[in-house]
Amino acid sequence: MIPELGQFSLVLALLIAIAQSTLPIIGVTRENTIWINSAKYLALLQFFLVLIAFMALMRSYIVSDFTVTNVVNNSHSKKPLLYKIVGTWGNHEGSILLWVLILVSFGGALSLFGSNIPTRLRARVLSVQGWICVGFISFMLFTSNPFERTFPPPLNGNDLNPLLQDIGLAIHPPLLYVGYVGFSIVFSFAVAALMEGEVSSAWARWVRPWILIAWTSLSAGIALGAWWAYYELGWGGWWFWDPVENVSFMPWLVGTALLHSAIVTEKRGAFKAWTVLLAILTFSLSLLGTFIVRSGLLTSVHSFAVDPERGIYILILLAVSIGGSLLLFAYRAPSLESGGLFSPISRESGLLLNNLFLTTAAAIVLFGTLYPLFLEGITGEKISVGPPFFNISFTPIGLLLGSTMAIGPYLKWNRADLAGVLSRIKFLIFISLGVSLFVWYLKSSGPAFAIIGVGVSFWLFTSTFFEWMDRVRLFNKNYFNIFKRIKSQPRSANGMTIAHLGMSFIILGVVGSSAWKEEVISFVEKGSQLEVAGFLVTFEGVTIHQGPNYNSEKATLKVEKEGKFLENLYPERRLYLATGTSTTESAIRQSLAGDLYVTISEPANNKFKGKWVLRLIYEPLVNFIWLGASFLALGGIISITDRRYKIGRTFKYRRTKPINKVVGLDNF
């Protein structure tokens, strides 16, 4: 009964979506206020209907309702409750339902919190949002119905892929989807603006909080995915330039460009067409990601059950949404006034340079990801493009971006004095060069890019910090009101500083863990000792344990350094009974200087029966990646709360001052 309820509300949601996609937009042209206002209520209704469907599916998972095919295929009665709950989205159908739930949540949120936006624009935005809903709900109902029943019901389910039975599944996909799908509303804003034929500074300000929400979640989602891969998969890496990783990275790169170009549109009324284009492209790349992951177009270690019919359906969706919006862009964008002249050396130019770097980086990733398809299509030759290509092509542009973004915040709008800025911070350049040389002296073996990378990281950190210090007058005699001075800065400016500091940490972590990684693999038995990066590790044997739905063999490793006992590490090898697959549970000794990462596995050769394969990896500075990513997210969150976006305070505000008339410039 409950699954049917879910199915029924999903069908209703589709009908509401059809209404939402047509009524408000017709209302706008016919000047029909009731139809215009219907957008708000339809979007809310839509949200509740999809929420009911989602809850219905989650309930089927929690009570292990094995009459539902989806539950049979992806759950097991003995699975821990947490994984029953989050297992709801650990499969294709469920994850699409989560995707749609987040999509309609954004529509609902715009209805509730977007009252500072003119009703006509909002009606258009919600209508475009409605088109996306129609596309995805119908996709779900026609090709991937999560509520399909099975008869007779089996006694137990096939269990969830053990690699997914991890806390990472609870947070990584939802955050990533909030990122992907959050850009849908930005896309809708862009399409609505093109339909109105006008992009104003106010438009950029209305859309900015949504960009920030999506960008922050996407940043956190990608970082969590990398972290999850790092500790769960047991290979000691966190990024492999796999197609599925790349398709999450491209919207991030273009979204970051959008985040910056929208500032120019907001403050100076320039880059209008460009900002709109980036808004369309960011969401298009998110959609492309969904398509690649679920159609089996490219080969990847991440995959869903592949079904060509689904691929075709998504491809049609893509053609309509991406093709349609870009056609509208080609038709309307030339007539957008491009205002705001600026000199070649100015903050505008700085942000333009940033955009060039970011979009080039995204183009490199896109090209590398799709190259195997292009080549196979043209010559029939099959190849795979892997880390070497991306490392070589991405590293220079990444470092260039890192070193120029240090200067950007110093530049003034309209006309800036680059020579003056450089002479003020030239000592930082010298110190950073010194740091690079010192690293070279310490680690003459490492690759050249690593030595430069540490210098760039240091340069970005110090110059960002110095700029902030200058701004809040950190060493002003009046020490006591330093917090007041920090607080009096616009939140978005503080947010920027934090996010840029985060980038410097990420560069350091990426460089350190990829350039100076040390690894030892060996057969061990009780009492064997191995050494890596100064750690002495003693293998003290394996004990057998029993988990709820798996058996595990847990090794005890004694870790010592310079004769001193540090701690015991317990890497595991688990065998999941229902699927018969095993997973590697790594054990990590974490520290800011570097992680000691250990895994065990059975030897492949029978000859070595009774022995274990012990793998020790030392990953220098890897924790700076996670630290940096949390800074990015924190910076994003602080920016969202900036007063000028007035999230959550709009109701009171609007009655006194209609905000859509105010197109002034804020002090930044």
Add this chain to the structure above:
Amino acid sequence: MRRFVFLVPLALSLIIGTFSVWGLLNDRNPSEIPSALINRSIPKFDLSPLPGLRTPGFSRDDLLNLKKVSVINFFASWCLPCRAEHQSLIKLSQNNEIVLAGINYKDINKDALDWLTDLGNPYTYVGNDFSGRTGIDWGITGVPETFIVNRDGKVVHRFSGPLVGVKFKEFKELLTQELR
């Protein structure tokens, strides 16, 4: 002119779209990467026999001089799928028109001997590739892997994984075509 600039994104997405349509509609398996050796002459090698085994070792020239269609099979005693395909190889060895040659890949001598004694020896030649060097030259991704080489010493087909069931049938068909 300026208007055309705004058509660039649409044009690029159309190109990507076209390739995607082709990629979807075409019946293809993107995770299957063919051998780089196809239609090329077999690489140089000269393998000694397995010590203690009567079957001789062989080299590239030995194969070329035979002017026969040959099947090169990489195997190892530690490889379970090799055990699965062994019956297929035994059947294959009854065909006198072809030369079935085995390359024992990264194996311990005694284990390989035991394996061939227990399961039977289908090979006309067995080369010992203890170091795995020849395996690298042939570009194998794992064992078992089987190559069909034509009379001119060119690699025509590569099969990775055990030759059982449907795969063995497909293999036999391609082999018959080559013999014609």
